[in-house]
Amino acid sequence: MAANPKDIPIPNIEELFRPTHDERARQGMVSMIRKHAIIDMRRALKSDYEERIEPKLEREGRKPEDSAAIEKSLNREASYRFYSSIRYNAQEMCYLSVQPAVERALPEMIDLAKDLAVRNPTGGSLRLNPNLEIPRYITALDVHLAPGWVHAEYTADDVAQGAVVTFGGKVFSGQHPYRKKPGAVGESISYWLKKKFPNFKPKRILDLGTTTGKNLLPYCSAYPNAEAHGIDVGAPVLRYGHAIAEHEGIPVHFSQQNAESTDFPDGHFDLIVSSFFFHEVSVKATKKILKECNRLLAPGGVMVHMELPDESTVSPYENFFWNWDTLNNNEPWYTSYRAQDPVQLCEEAGFARDRSFKLHVPDILTFGEERHAKFMRGEIESPAHGSGGWFVFGATKM
Amino acid sequence: MTTSAEVRLPRQTKGKRPHFFDDPSIDQMMTFLLELTTEVGVLRERLDTVERLLDSKGSVTRAAIEAYQPDPAVEQERAAWRDAYLKRVLRMHAPE
Numbered sequence: 001m002a003a004n005p006k007d008i009p010i011p012n013i014e015e016l017f018r019p020t021h022d023e024r025a026r027q028g029m030v031s032m033i034r035k036h037a038i039i040d041m042r043r044a045l046k047s048d049y050e051e052r053i054e055p056k057l058e059r060e061g062r063k064p065e066d067s068a069a070i071e072k073s074l075n076r077e078a079s080y081r082f083y084s085s086i087r088y089n090a091q092e093m094c095y096l097s098v099q100p101a102v103e104r105a106l107p108e109m110i111d112l113a114k115d116l117a118v119r120n121p122t123g124g125s126l127r128l129n130p131n132l133e134i135p136r137y138i139t140a141l142d143v144h145l146a147p148g149w150v151h152a153e154y155t156a157d158d159v160a161q162g163a164v165v166t167f168g169g170k171v172f173s174g175q176h177p178y179r180k181k182p183g184a185v186g187e188s189i190s191y192w193l194k195k196k197f198p199n200f201k202p203k204r205i206l207d208l209g210t211t212t213g214k215n216l217l218p219y220c221s222a223y224p225n226a227e228a229h230g231i232d233v234g235a236p237v238l239r240y241g242h243a244i245a246e247h248e249g250i251p252v253h254f255s256q257q258n259a260e261s262t263d264f265p266d267g268h269f270d271l272i273v274s275s276f277f278f279h280e281v282s283v284k285a286t287k288k289i290l291k292e293c294n295r296l297l298a299p300g301g302v303m304v305h306m307e308l309p310d311e312s313t314v315s316p317y318e319n320f321f322w323n324w325d326t327l328n329n330n331e332p333w334y335t336s337y338r339a340q341d342p343v344q345l346c347e348e349a350g351f352a353r354d355r356s357f358k359l360h361v362p363d364i365l366t367f368g369e370e371r372h373a374k375f376m377r378g379e380i381e382s383p384a385h386g387s388g389g390w391f392v393f394g395a396t397k398m
Numbered sequence: 399m400t401t402s403a404e405v406r407l408p409r410q411t412k413g414k415r416p417h418f419f420d421d422p423s424i425d426q427m428m429t430f431l432l433e434l435t436t437e438v439g440v441l442r443e444r445l446d447t448v449e450r451l452l453d454s455k456g457s458v459t460r461a462a463i464e465a466y467q468p469d470p471a472v473e474q475e476r477a478a479w480r481d482a483y484l485k486r487v488l489r490m491h492a493p494e
Binding site: 021025028035044078080082086089090093096103107140141145147152154155156157158328 | 399400407412418433435436439443447464466481485490
């Protein structure tokens with residue numbers, strides 16, 4: 001009797017990534033250099049500014065008042081120059097340290113992803129549009145210093161960039177080899193959603209700029225009866241993400257679309273999410289995408305985006321810290337995105353102002369359920385974004 | 399089109415590279431320095447693997463080095479070494 005194709009075990013595309021002994025060691029070193037820059041040197045820079053530079057300028061009556069003035073006061077100081085240089089190099093090395101192993105694995109990865117896209121053993125799907133125009137704000141430069149970012153294709157049915165951003169991302173966040181457990185965006189926001197809206201049971205979820213869907217999967221686990229969709233302009237990340245979701249046993253419908261204008265019907269989704277997305281697109285595109293969200297969100301639905309805290313939410317020094325990435329991490333929209341008030345953006349897109357929100361929610365893995373309950377009762381605050389909390393904004397149609 | 403076995407991914411990033419030092423050669427030197435720092439760490443880890451294999455098996459082959467899988471305790475020890483190593487190598491002068 002022929003085996004039912006649905007019974008064939010689904011291999012894990014990530015297991016095809018097999019770095020050599022020395023490549024693994026290199027990834028470990030790069031991960032630690034990055035940690036040294038983003039934790040140790042970042043702290044040293046802040047102390048240097050607060051204890052030496054700011055008081056000196058204040059005495060001279062020239063205290064820097066905003067992000068740009070702080071940057072100007074620091075950019076000739078050794079603490080800034082070495083922090084920046086080491087952080088920049090570590091970022092590049094994250095991707096460089098995984099590329100050779102991705103190249104070796106590529107033929108096998110492509111074969112597996114192609115097979116899963118035909119069989120869809122878990123019940124997801126992959127819908128690509130080779131005619132989609134990739135917007136210039138994605139192609140003009142390599143975001144995050146990742147050559148080829150999420151969209152470049154080097155061969156037929158390519159998944160390379162899916163693997164490069166995934167494994168490079170693991171080096172970046174210190175999971176490979178492991179240094180710490182990563183923050184959990186989707187887990188934390190879906191946990192908050194369930195506490196905030198206990199009766200909310202979405203039928204369809206949409207994740208914008210989903211890349212490989214890694215931040216969508218936790219929402220699928222939180223709402224297992226919902227039909228999950230992830231869209232992105234990059235084909236390689238969608239192919240790769242589809243292979244992962246099928247392996248994980250989570251049916252996800254990936255499609256290659258620009259979030260500014262999708263082919264879904266009006267009111268098709270009751271939960272629309274995104275993670276680390278809007279600051280990578282132009283402000284003009286942000287406004288169009290939020291209008292599209294308003295068109296796609298059904299009555300009774302919730303839209304919640306995890307993003308960087310906007311300028312007015314944090315101190316001038318923190319603005320300087322976040323905005324560093326604008327010129328130094330190839331994220332040209334970072335500063336102009338953060339200058340917008342997200343609640344205002346929701347209102348301009350047609351959402352009701354009194355149903356729009358922005359807040360920090362705690363990272364559930366590090367915060368714990370007991371403290372989370374206190375947070376929900378308003379007894380304690382969430383940690384700030386980047387320090388154990390996640391900044392979110394959005395709107396409801398409840 | 400290139401076959402999947404022939405793909406060589408680009409190592410250069412598209413976009414203007416910032417300079418953090420007055421002389422851009424210093425920016426280039428920082429890249430050399432950090433790559434070299436990384437390679438010393440790689441070499442040290444390889445030596446550590448050799449020593450551990452010799453301790454446990456009394457002999458070592460290239461194949462055994464490749465196949466070696468550190469357990470979580472070894473991983474932790476290695477992470478602590480890398481951390482301490484970088485703190486030594488990247489020691490900053492006190493601000494003037």
